[in-house]
Amino acid sequence: MEGPGRASARAWAPTALGCDSASWAGRMCVCPGPRRIGIPVRSSSLPLFSDAMPAPTQLFFPLIRNCELSRIYGTACYCHHKHLCCSSPYIPQNRLRYTPHPAYATFCRPKENWWQYTQGRRYASTPQKFYLTPPQVNSILKANEYSFKVPEFDGKNVSSILGFDSNQLPANAPIEDRRSAATCLQTRGMLLGVFDGHAGCACSQAVSERLFYYIAVSLLPHETLLEIENAVESGRALLPILQWHKHPNDYFSKEASKLYFNSLRTYWQELIDLNTGESTDIDVKEALINAFKRLDNDISLEAQVGDPNSFLNYLVLRVAFSGATACVAHVDGVDLHVANTGDSRAMLGVQEEDGSWSAVTLSNDHNAQNEREIERLKLEHPKNEAKSVVKQDRLLGLLMPFRAFGDVKFKWSIDLQKRVIESGPDQLNDNEYTKFIPPNYHTPPYLTAEPEVTYHRLRPQDKFLVLATDGLWETMHRQDVVRIVGEYLTGMHHQQPIAVGGYKVTLGQMHGLLTERRAKMSSVFEDQNAATHLIRHAVGNNEFGTVDHERLSKMLSLPEELARMYRDDITIIVVQFNSHVVGAYQNQE
């Protein structure tokens, strides 16, 4: 039987590189989820990307045996695939028929397991049911949740932010998403961001550690920069710039800290030098754009220069060769800026006067669904590349996001790439992925980290902001996201209140209706964290828009090799605004 799987096996012959859509779609079979980068990675190279990330999914490996996979398949795959960028809709069973090409045998290990499981399932006469219990489900969902409440000091210095909830649910092992949140200490405002890595988590990790420092520095007035520089120079204690709000699992790399600091210092030294002496108001939008571009530039430079320490040398290369999108919000009083690079999204939850919820998008996705991005790319490159620059809705037929940090394969010239790889460590040389040059690669750079910045002035009806990676947005409509969070935060399901009106309703009918509604609501009270609540819905929602425990249980007990087929990493930050403070700002003016 000729399926896409077979096609992909063929397609991997170098001659067929990037030829037809089927080949890429087929290649996707290895990791059929919406991998954002369509370049195969050998599994032996996994250590390349294995930062010390906890992998909670390992727990479920043995559990899957008794699961009714086909049922999940039927429902989960279907709804997942409508978000896929692949042009050919393929049938799950076909995928399973795919025989791995010998050259990628090692790479395809996970798939072999998959094969086993499904075979087992197929011939098992009486499949036993196994579900995670609700407490087990909760412990998985809540493993990474984090909440921060802005402290109040006797009503003084009240922030327009009440606090935020964040959480992430891995699909990749290790997870490639990252999140950051910090309060600026030398300027006002709070920074929050989600970062979606691809081809590993090195780049998203680096960006999550470094980007806010670049932003904070960009926002600092000249005098403060001078003060900090002088302190460094004279060995005095430094002014703290950021107060981080981190979950214990959100780690910072110790080894690169010095390197990162030096790059940052170079940046502020340049800012000091550039200052003409006139103290001008710092424009947040400009600061955000500068910070994004500068960090990406530094990532690129660090990889080109290398480091005498072999570990660090390898690290900076991993960072540069992997990629990450970023969606960052800066909130200062009623001024909300969102800087977005890639396809994560910032969504504002607005409560209308009648109590209902509506969603206001504060960022544009940088991918093939955005006409303006396609236009931009076509304009930036010669006309003869118009067909190849975006293919199968991907950049050069490979990359889903059209803007990203890192990904020097789409930025450096071929010469530079070859030079760096050759002089680089052996691991890099042996890596299929890094050596592979994108097809139709004529006029780099094809990719930029420059963000699109949106400004929004907060109003009292703006109750919260959801920042989330595409893992959320591809499973849920933005309107549903905002409604679920809104109802959760107000503690009230805006299920239409029941009114008897002129209808004939009996006590029994009413009772039935109410019991049903209560069952719906009970899921709300399980979560203390809005982000967790949203993930519960994103993963567990059935066709009626309510959380189905059976479905949730199945989705969460997928082995790590399979999880990625049904869902992407999901990272969510829900920022809650203080309407009273926002309203007070409004009244002041």
Add this chain to the structure above:
Amino acid sequence: VMFYRLLSVARRQRTSPGWQNWSSMRSNMSTAEAQSIALPAQAQVVICGGGIMGTSVAYHLSKMGWTDIILLEQGRLAAGSTRFCAGILSTARHLTIEQKMADYSNKLYHQLEQETGIQTGYIRTGSIFLAQTQDRLISLKRINSSLNVTGIPSEIISPKKVAELYPLLNVHDLVGAMHVPEDAVVSSADVALALASAASQNGVQIYDRTTVLHIMVKKGQVTGVETDKGQIECQYFVNCAGQWAYELGLSNEEPVSIPLHACEHFYLLTRPLETPLQSNTPTIVDADGRIYIRNWQGGILSGGFEKNPKPIFTEGKNQLEIQNLQEDWDHFEPLLSSLLRRMPELETLEIMKLVNCPETFTPDMRCIMGESPVVQGYFVLAGMNSAGLSFGGGAGKYLAEWMVHGYPSENIWDLDLKRFGALQSSRTFLRHRVMEVMPLIYDLKVPRWDFQTGRQLRTSPLYDRLDAQGARWMEKHGFERPKYFVPPDKDLLALEQSKTFYKPDWFDIVEAEVKCCKEAVCVIDMSSFTKFEITSTGDQALEILQYLFSNDLDVPVGHIVHTGMLNEGGGYENDCSIARLNKRSFFMISPTDQQVHCWAWLKKHMPKDNNLLLEDVTWKYTALNLIGPRAVDVLSELSYAPMTPDHFPTLFCKEMSVGYANGIRVMSMTHTGEPGFMLYIPIEYALHVYNEVMNVGQKYGIRNAGYYALRSLRIEKFFAFWGQDLNTLTTPLECGRESWVKLEKGMDFIGREALLQQKQNGVYKRFTMFILDDHDTDLDLWPWWGEPIFRNGQYVGKTTSSAYSYTLERHVCLGFVHNFSEDSGEEQVVTADFINRGEYEIDIAGHRFQAKAKLYPVTSLFAHKRRKDDVELSDLHGK
């Protein structure tokens, strides 16, 4: 719907003569002309609120001869909670005074239609209280006993009988029920209109659509009322503003604190059943299911008191009339489930509507009446905890008596506004507390239950130390007091499980504490006591105190006097201990909940004299009670001063040093009859003195104790406590305290006349101690208070407090014995002979236990000596 009925009633009644006067005025008022109609410039009484409370007060005042009365209503008459009231009149209440009010209301409403000609919809349906659990049945049996001796017919019936009375009910999960056949349903709005009509016939002027803005006060006395239509001068103001009583109280320049808060309350109306329910179908109260059900126009009306109430109007949003608030079916769902479980056949019954009518609740689930402690002439009647219709008549009567005679005919301390102070007036406190109070209406009420919300408001400086040592706390007047101390190795039951009518789980703990008080020494933190200091430049303090207090206070400096603060009738307004600190200064210790009442009483009776100073020093002193035979050793070791009776006789007070701390007021009394000392310690020394006492006390076997041990000790010693045993209607002669009254000294004091008369005529009730004979502590229901006392089979009174005496190994109940004439029921003189020659029984939830009556404490208790043979090794262990 009720509203339409209300209107139609009004229309129908226009022709009746009494009504005409008022209604014609009303129709004039309802248009723009209303502005032009001037209010009278003055009146004796202005009542604010045209609901059932305001109209009832007006009705009763006018009946008692006060007719110069104006009743103001901001919207229309009977348009607030009264309009939405479910119309159930139920006499089954927990407090005797509440039962009496409801019983009076029932009788009043019953004849109201005849009296006024206005239809009130009064129908005697009876009510059935269901018990799904044995504990609920016990609770019902207790109420049943109390109802029967109050003269309200009721009986405990079997589930089978319930099914006979009410075939539609599912009785399979019931263990029993109580039937109260004379309970009724009535249209509360019509009752209010009828009362208003009768009052207006008696001359009361009624103005609706007139808003009271605030009350004018001069020198602590009401002088008038400011309304949106002008001012009215008056001597008395009555706040019957219901939900808005709190706001109205606060609107004063000197705020009057009326702690109440509203919660949303839902009930359901249905269309008629296929066979419409008879209008005399009994009302059902299924407290375990949290619902009530009454017949309503052939269908049913059913509401309840849910576990998760929705407080409302916290910010004090004032509305003219309670608008139709949103129906919240999801919120009502548990009650609907409960209803359908009780009456499964209603499944097919069609819904008419869900009514949302806010009800007001108070911090202790008792209504609020009486005069403001800060403004004379400012009376309040509000906070009915959703029993406004049941209490309306009786409460109005008592308040009218209070205003006309200066005091009501019953003891209403439990309902007195002065039991609260400003400290219960925080909106946050009220909001949190009523969320606990509303469900409590249908929760099981077991002895010694404590509120869980609004706690830790007032604490002693030792709170944390005691808490760390296992203290369990109760609250009185916002003050945290230790009940007992749980030893580290002991686990108590969870809160819900510990609710019992039987032997409680702390029995052994308190026993150990009592034993330690008897044999070694215990320390009890009693800082909550109210403490006043009265000083003067000359003899003014002594003079006024001699007039205000019944015992002779002209004692040598350093002496302590137990004395009552009596009213004109000779009844106890307060019972206190007063120490003479020096010639011109007195230190007065009263019960905790006297802080507001006693202060108001003293302020009212003390002359305005700059040389006379009254100060509330409650917060300045931490009080430690060292009880036990070794207290003297501890204290002498800490003070290097001889503490033996020769140097420090009982009822003696001395300022001395304890440990490093100086100026500790040490008093040789313990409020229990046991030997020991009270230490009044300036709060900054409290921790030091406590630590020193505990350190030194170690070798004498000292341990912490709580109020439960104290109560056991004082009750077995026959010590009466004000607020529990004593009240404004009990005199010193009635509780054997003649020796504490200076009747023979020829000095005048308040209440002297009444006491002299009583001495001549004899007393009509006598405080008596009962020792239960055939009561099994482990297996039988425990007495609490309020149990009926029977003498030779005749009801003679109720108990006022009770405790297990670990020394007598028996339960002890205290209570008053009356002598009701067998023919007329009139009260007759009670002699010691009468007491001694009776056979007594105490009725605990329907079961009568034999009891021995005593007029004096058991003497052997005072001479507690351990025999040599009883000593054992364990006595050498530290306690």
